[in-house]
Amino acid sequence: MDSPDASVLWKIFDEVEPDLKPKEVMEEANRCLFCFDAPCTKACPTNIDVPLFIKKITTGNMKGSARVIMDANPMGATCARVCPTEELCEGACVLNDASLPIMIGDLQRHTTNWAMKNNPQLFEAGKPNGKKIAIIGGGPAGLSSARELARFGYQVTIYEKHEKAGGLNTYGIVPFRLPQRVALWEVEQIEQLGVSIRTNCEVGKDVSVQSIMNESDAVILAIGMANVPSLGIPGEDLDGVYDAIRLIEKVKDGKPTRQFIGKKAVVVGAGNTAIDAATCLKRLGAARVHIVYRRSEAEMTAYPFEFRFAKEDGIEFCWQTQPKRIVSDGDGHVAKLECVQMKLGDEDASGRHRPIKIENSDFIMDADVIVKAIGQNRYKSLIDAFGLVHSHGVVTVNPETFQTSNPKVFAAGDVIFGNGKGEAMVVAAAEQGKRTARAIHEQMFSKI
Amino acid sequence: MHEHRSFLEEKRKIDELLQSNFHIVKVIENLSGAYVTMQRSDDADDDLSVTVHLLSADARRYMTNVLFAQRLKQSMTGS
Amino acid sequence: MADLQIDFAGIKSKNPFWLASGPPTNTGYQVQRAFDAGWGGAVWKTLGDPVINVTSRFSGLNYGGQRVAGFNNIELITDRPLEVNLREIRETKRNYPDHAIIASLMVEPKQEKWHEIVRRVEDAGVDGLELNFGCPHGMAERGMGSASGQVPELVEKQTYWAKEAAETPVIVKLTPNITDITATAFAAAQGGADAISMINTINSLMGVDLDSWNTIPNVAGKGTHGGYCGPAVKPIALSMVAECARESDIPIPISGIGGIENWRDAAEFMLMGASTVQVCTAAMHHGFRIVEDMIDGLNNYVDDKGLASVMDLVGQSVPKYLKWGDLDLNHKVVAHINQDYCIHCNKCHIACEDAAHQCIEFFTDADGRRALSVREEDCVGCNLCSIVCPAEGAITMIDKPSEVSMTWNERQRMISMFGG
Known part of the structure; x- marks a missing residue:
């Protein structure tokens, strides 16, 4: 953060999704039907009483609203931002068929933003039981x-x-x-x-x-x-090969680096961490970012909204592509990634199609940076x-x-x-x- | 509509009379507004009285505030 | 945590939220469910000679996509024999001794009828009685409900009869279908009432079906006027509560009823003099569970206000509710448009131009864009622009207090001294 334009660089790491405006909040909250035995609550792994926290927004009982959320989910502020709501609460909203689902995640974010700003005491420690x-x-x-x-x-x-x-x-x-x-x-x-x-x-x-x-x-x-496991291919020890978790950790901790500006990056894997690494690299100035994945879009584990977000950010996807070898520039640095095309075979134990190499389909991608995002050890x-x-x-x-x-x-x-x-x-x-x-x-x- | 202009005009009339040592002696209010009769204060020899017709609500309000101020002044001077 | 307990004419309740007499308090099953949900008390559906009801019975007023802005019904009092209701009241009181159960009563205006029902109901262990002088439909045609509630002498006499027999507090529930509610409230006080509650429902016809030309609701194609309630009636109820609360010759507690659906409404009624509130339509719309936020929200509000007890709210705004002639004529308010928040719908302009004082004008700002501003000297501060404005913060009404105040009454007294 010491270069003159560091603050500008950091700006692009601001939250992508804007907060709801006060009018949006009230319109949206009042649209909630206050269902009984609500499907949104049942769809939430922590069973947040969604209609209740929204009702409390409409009555201006913000402390009560925050308490309902945080009581059920101590990570309620985080989850308002990172939950795959379209697969959980919002996906279950009864209004999906009638009009549009309530923006539950955004309303939860509004309430928890209020709590972060006003910092009311929501809970108390129990009487010490000696354990x-x-x-x-x-x-x-x-x-x-x-x-x-x-x-x-x-x-x-x-x-x-x-x-x-x-x-x-x-x-x-x-x-x-x-x-x-x-x-x-x-x-x-x-x-x-x-x-x-x-x-x-x-x-x-x-x-x-x-x-x-x-x-x-x-x-x-x-x-x-x-950490992310090794790819198990030659060239992995070259300069320019990174672990996605460590890369994100640095950015998240407020230490954006300038080393990726103008670089051609390849992220290996197609989970949410891979998407995060790819979009981070783009924000850090990488010229092109490819995601290579040995299976197809259908098997990808990233959430649909993460995938959409990556495409909007200009991330390019190479499906059914497996890295085979990382090629050095002769100076100990990554220069190219040799890959092989895959086809999908029978379903494996996890119910996904097993990728099989296609003979003689090898090809070379230019790459200065390789980021591993193939799960974690x-x-x-x-x-x-x-x-x-x-x-x-x-x-x-x-x-x-x-x-x-x-x-x-x-x-x-x-x-x-x-x-x-x-x-x-x-x-x-x-x-x-x-x-x-x-x-x-x-x-x-x-x-x- | 510039209701305020008619108020200012009516207020000007009253203020001019006040400055010329007039004070309110009679107020008649009816469907047509307020008729405010003002007379020159006691020290003047003549018996000149002027009646101003106030139409605007703000002027009728202003006139009453003048009346209150006039009463307050009279009670303080004991006259 | 604030203290939400209330004492209403001697009736104790752990919070001010009571279910009003109506469909939700028809049976012991329902009242016990309500107590489980957190309601502090319930006024049992009106007891009297059991009726036979028609069907259908209810209708809702939907406004701009929002359901149940208003609600009306043509359902009468209980259709179950008194013994059945009393058995369930006994059972409910036994299971929920800390909750208030009030019996709503309606009988013919005869002394012996009142004596009989009061004795039998009190024997079941109720905490108080509410005399239903209010229902505007059906029962009124038989000389009961609002038919007797509109005649101050009948209110006073029947209250007196009930009081002759009663050992528990007697609340008189008043009808709003009257020109001046303080007249019947005063009559109730004269009759010895321990408290009054208001408002009952308002005469209404919800609508006419444009295809069938039937009334809404209809019974075999025919209809009759019903009792109107729900959020839309709140302002009417609030003013009636306030009018009674400020009268020194109606020195008895008030239970506020009418369109209360959340803690904010409840707090408003309490500030205007009610020491309990009764809710029906909101529970019919959303279920008994709405009381959770009522309790929680009121608790947080009382805490935020730095008060120890919810009773500290009662009547705080009553001294601010005056006759028109006691308002300050010199006080000025003007509208101000905040350009940063204006979304340029121009609704304020057309409202002012067509319905107010023509003082919101277009101008061209430094960037050549058309915008609106208020010509303050002609602004009478009516609030219309800020009412129609859809953008939060775009129009602020700014107080311009005067140094001296002058009310209409003071002005008229002064002018009378000058021959006016």
């Missing part, structure tokens, strides 16, 4: 369980290896979708309930697994996922350090209680998110955190 809970990981699942446990009266400590808590909300979702201040406000709300957050503290390094296990009545593992060694049963780094839990193979340890969020099972959404992590907290509370106090 200690350690939460590993300060992302959505960890924070959400911490919030609920604090309200139940537990003494909660979150161990977070980054400088700031919030997990992917703070570091992983591009700022023009979710400004970091929103994630940090949610963190603050949880700290205000007396939850202690130890940042820059990596479990297994700065603090031992053993001491955490000894000092706590229960432990919640909410460590999410690790798992923190297997830490999971092993806790001695938990897992499947390829996905911790096995009781789906009702979120209890792991060690009855004292629970797990929630991306650490239990397995391939092909639901979606790794912030809102799902928040709900899991809530349910984990309730399960712990039930178990602790049913014994007495």
